[in-house]
Amino acid sequence: MKNSMRQQVLTLYLSTSALDSRVVGWAIYDGTGKNRFTTGDNNEAPYQTGLDALLDGWRLIQHPILIPPYPGEEYSTSFMKYGFVFEKLEGLEA
Numbered sequence: 694m695k696n697s698m699r700q701q702v703l704t705l706y707l708s709t710s711a712l713d714s715r716v717v718g719w720a721i722y723d724g725t726g727k728n729r730f731t732t733g734d735n736n737e738a739p740y741q742t743g744l745d746a747l748l749d750g751w752r753l754i755q756h757p758i759l760i761p762p763y764p765g766e767e768y769s770t771s772f773m774k775y776g777f778v779f780e781k782l783e784g785l786e787a
Contacts, residue, residue: 699724703751703779705743710759710775712743725783743777751779 706718716738721730740746747753755778762769 697785698782699726699785701725701781701783703739703746703781705738705740705746705777705779707743707775707777710757712747712753712777714742714775716740716742725785743779746779751781754778754780 701724702722704720705716707714708717719738721728721739723730740749743753755776757775757777760774
C-alpha cells in the first residue's frame, strides 16, 4: 500500500496578536477525510491558546498582519483581526 500525506488546517482567532493569548474563534479543515467539521459544531475551542496548538504539533504557517485602524474606526467589529493559520500533515493509507 502506498502512503500519502494529507493536510489538516486549523485557523485560530486570538484575543490579541500574542500567540499565547486566549482563543476566541476557530475553524478546522481535515484533508484526510477522517473528520468533517462544521462551523459552530462545538462550543469549546480545540486549544486554549495558539501556543497550545504549537505544543500539540501544529505548524504555524500564517501570522496576522497588524494594521492600525483608520481614524474613527477604532471600535469597528468588521472582522477578527488576530487570525493564525496552522497545519498538520498526516499519513493516509491508500
